[in-house]
Amino acid sequence: MSAALLILIPLAGALVAAAWPDERTRPWLLPVTGGLHTALVLRLLLRPPPLAPDAWFGFDPLARAVLPAVSLLFLCCALYAVSYLRIRTERPNRVFVASLLAILGLLSAGHQARHLGVLWVTTEAITLATVPLLHFNGTARAFEATWKYLLVGGTGIALSLLGSFCLGYASLRGGGGGDLTFAALAAQGAALSRPWVLIAWVFLLVGYGTKMGLAPMHTWKPDAYGEAPAIVGALLAGGVTTVAFTALLRVRAVVAAAGAGAMADRTLLVLGLFSLGVAALFLLATRDFKRMLAYSSIEHMGILVLGAACGGAGLGAALFHVWNNSLTKGALFLSAGNIRRAAGARTADEVRGMAAVTPQSAALFVAGLFAITACPPFGPFFSVLRVLRAALGTGHYTAAGIFLACLLLAFVGLTRLVFAIIDGRPRAGLRAPERRLRETAGVILPPLLLLGLSLWLGLATPAVLGDAWTAAAGVLTPAP
Amino acid sequence: MTGAVNVLIGLAMGLNLLALASSRLPSLIRTVAVQGVALGLMPLLLEARPGWMVGAVALATVAGKGFVIPALLGRAMRAANIDREMQPFIGFVPSLLLGAGGTIAGVAGARLLPLLPEHAGTLLVPGALASIFTGFVLLVGRVKAISQVCGYLILENGIYLFGLLLLRSTPLLVESGILLDLTVGVFVIGIIVDRIQRAFDSLDTRKLTALHE
Numbered sequence: 001m002s003a004a005l006l007i008l009i010p011l012a013g014a015l016v017a018a019a020w021p022d023e024r025t026r027p028w029l030l031p032v033t034g035g036l037h038t039a040l041v042l043r044l045l046l047r048p049p050p051l052a053p054d055a056w057f058g059f060d061p062l063a064r065a066v067l068p069a070v071s072l073l074f075l076c077c078a079l080y081a082v083s084y085l086r087i088r089t090e091r092p093n094r095v096f097v098a099s100l101l102a103i104l105g106l107l108s109a110g111h112q113a114r115h116l117g118v119l120w121v122t123t124e125a126i127t128l129a130t131v132p133l134l135h136f137n138g139t140a141r142a143f144e145a146t147w148k149y150l151l152v153g154g155t156g157i158a159l160s161l162l163g164s165f166c167l168g169y170a171s172l173r174g175g176g177g178g179d180l181t182f183a184a185l186a187a188q189g190a191a192l193s194r195p196w197v198l199i200a201w202v203f204l205l206v207g208y209g210t211k212m213g214l215a216p217m218h219t220w221k222p223d224a225y226g227e228a229p230a231i232v233g234a235l236l237a238g239g240v241t242t243v244a245f246t247a248l249l250r251v252r253a254v255v256a257a258a259g260a261g262a263m264a265d266r267t268l269l270v271l272g273l274f275s276l277g278v279a280a281l282f283l284l285a286t287r288d289f290k291r292m293l294a295y296s297s298i299e300h301m302g303i304l305v306l307g308a309a310c311g312g313a314g315l316g317a318a319l320f321h322v323w324n325n326s327l328t329k330g331a332l333f334l335s336a337g338n339i340r341r342a343a344g345a346r347t348a349d350e351v352r353g354m355a356a357v358t359p360q361s362a363a364l365f366v367a368g369l370f371a372i373t374a375c376p377p378f379g380p381f382f383s384v385l386r387v388l389r390a391a392l393g394t395g396h397y398t399a400a401g402i403f404l405a406c407l408l409l410a411f412v413g414l415t416r417l418v419f420a421i422i423d424g425r426p427r428a429g430l431r432a433p434e435r436r437l438r439e440t441a442g443v444i445l446p447p448l449l450l451l452g453l454s455l456w457l458g459l460a461t462p463a464v465l466g467d468a469w470t471a472a473a474g475v476l477t478p479a480p
Numbered sequence: 481m482t483g484a485v486n487v488l489i490g491l492a493m494g495l496n497l498l499a500l501a502s503s504r505l506p507s508l509i510r511t512v513a514v515q516g517v518a519l520g521l522m523p524l525l526l527e528a529r530p531g532w533m534v535g536a537v538a539l540a541t542v543a544g545k546g547f548v549i550p551a552l553l554g555r556a557m558r559a560a561n562i563d564r565e566m567q568p569f570i571g572f573v574p575s576l577l578l579g580a581g582g583t584i585a586g587v588a589g590a591r592l593l594p595l596l597p598e599h600a601g602t603l604l605v606p607g608a609l610a611s612i613f614t615g616f617v618l619l620v621g622r623v624k625a626i627s628q629v630c631g632y633l634i635l636e637n638g639i640y641l642f643g644l645l646l647l648r649s650t651p652l653l654v655e656s657g658i659l660l661d662l663t664v665g666v667f668v669i670g671i672i673v674d675r676i677q678r679a680f681d682s683l684d685t686r687k688l689t690a691l692h693e
Binding site: 117120121124127128131135143144146147148150151154155158161162165166168169172173176177178180193195196199 | 593594595596612619625628632635636639642643645646648649650658662665668669672673675676685688
């Protein structure tokens with residue numbers, strides 16, 4: 001029941017937001033709903049509810065291992081949103097707030113979906129609910145980004161539907177009775193029609209890979225992250241991509257049960273390394289610090305699927321990395337949003353000396369930079385290390401080498417750009433940035449909180465989380 | 481029953497080629513609308529005794545794909561004051577040849593796939609493959625936003641055809657969820673097309689080049 005509440009509370013919140021009459025007080029619905037959601041999800045994390053085996057939704061081990069991170073990210077973004085919408089009073093926020101809450105509900109549904117068709121329906125609904133958020137700024141560039149997001153993302157999601165149908169047909173051809181829950185599909189195991197399973201895997205990998213933003217299906221990502229408000233970028237990078245990743249993990253478990261796990265892992269490995277490589281090269285070239293975050297996100301999606309390709313230990317490490325990526329990327333997006341607002345521009349050609357203009361946001365941005373490039377003692381260092389160990393442990397020495405080289409290139413690219421905008425003397429025209437942004441607690445505390453969580457995960461990973469990751473990895477890669 | 485289904489799918493495959501060959505947007509939109517209606521009727525033919533849920537799904541598909549979405553696209557087209565696809569990336573004759581090749585490949589490819597005996601005699605899989613391929617050619621080969629949306633619709637139609645293989649085994653609730661999502665998706669696309677027209681005063685996607693590395 002409480003698992004269903006995770007979905008229903010935010011959706012009810014979205015309805016209330018749509019009906020709420022007052023523009024000024026409406027944003028407060030975000031932290032209130034987000035707080036309720038986080039409290040509920042943490043309770044479920046500590047005391048996992050019993051699971052009905054054939055239910056379409058459930059707080060299963062995979063949801064338990066991932067959903068709390070998304071909930072915490074949303075709560076911090078919601079707190080930031082209150083201050084953000086206060087400085088953006090020129091734009092009506094009814095659709096924005098309602099869509100954000102709907103996305104929280106749909107993200108909860110997507111992470112808990114245990115049925116192939118239902119998973120697709122929620123992922124598509126998430127895609128559609130993000131559209132009004134992407135063009136919140138109402139500029140021509142924002143519409144261009146939205147168009148690319150819709151066309152690329154829509155095609156991707158259509159292909160994942162085709163893949164879902166193929167997997168369903170594999171079950172039907174193998175004598176299945178039409179039960180498309182992941183548990184039933186995996187139980188069919190080797191009886192699933194193998195050619196259809198292989199076709200399904202290709203389409204699902206391309207489809208959900210597009211949603212995750214794996215290269216070469218990543219083309220929508222820099223545009224969307226560059227044009228959307230910081231909160232939306234953070235939720236896309238830390239929440240929406242996570243749903244697509246868990247979708248791939250669930251499908252991979254079925255494919256592995258059908259006896260094609262080695263093939264699936266090889267494709268994941270190749271896509272992961274390719275994403276890492278593409279991201280590293282673009283990070284060396286980009287001059288726009290919001291698009292930089294998109295390439296960094298592509299890099300981390302690469303790390304996730306690389307981990308997932310390296311057996312049970314790698315999968316556990318990837319789930320750990322989901323947390324680190326969501327929380328750290330959130331801190332980066334929110335502090336970058338502050339800098340972008342104060343500077344009124346976003347390329348290294350126009351922005352410099354932000355350490356003097358917005359000292360607190362700049363400090364957070366630099367700390368976030370070191371966290372996301374896997375410097376100790378932040379969480380990402382430990383999860384990347386675990387992914388690396390898993391890759392070496394499963395004998396992928398070349399892959400581990402490429403992985404390290406890409407991390408190094410990404411580090412060079414990220415630091416180059418971040419220090420170019422932080423360092424130096426502010427531009428002459430930037431004498432009165434207070435008019436654009438004041439560094440109040442409302443815009444500083446949420447990213448600080450996210451960064452603190454990332455640090456905490458690195459210094460003292462709670463045992464309950466470690467158990468949750470191991471349990472989820474165990475369910476997804478049963479011992480042969 | 482299989483005969484009637486195959487006639488409809490054959491019609492849809494012919495419409496694919498027509499869509500690839502049409503340079504005028506109104507005829508492209510009409511082609512997609514007729515294809516939508518033809519496919520919307522299919523569940524009624526496939527079910528031996530269609531219940532009210534199947535009827536509702538069919539009705540919603542016909543109304544959405546055959547009337548509402550084409551009307552939306554037609555309005556956007558008139559607002560932008562364009563009715564012709566100029567200088568496509570892939571010319572009309574090459575796209576037609578590609579489409580014909582794709583259709584043949586679809587028929588040949590479907591023979592290689594292991595199908596259940598009751599599906600082996602229908603054109604469902606070849607029709608699906610040909611439509612998906614046609615959709616891709618339009619998505620990649622055209623520059624007007626409306627043509628690309630039509631390509632997306634044909635791609636979706638292909639996937640819908642494929643989904644009919646599972647009609648009897650998928651719960652209708654899931655099926656209608658899928659349908660609802662697709663419909664809303666195209667609505668949203670239609671609205672964005674409208675906004676792009678207002679922001680750029682054009683529906684030429686070649687003008688959408690502000691964002692690049």
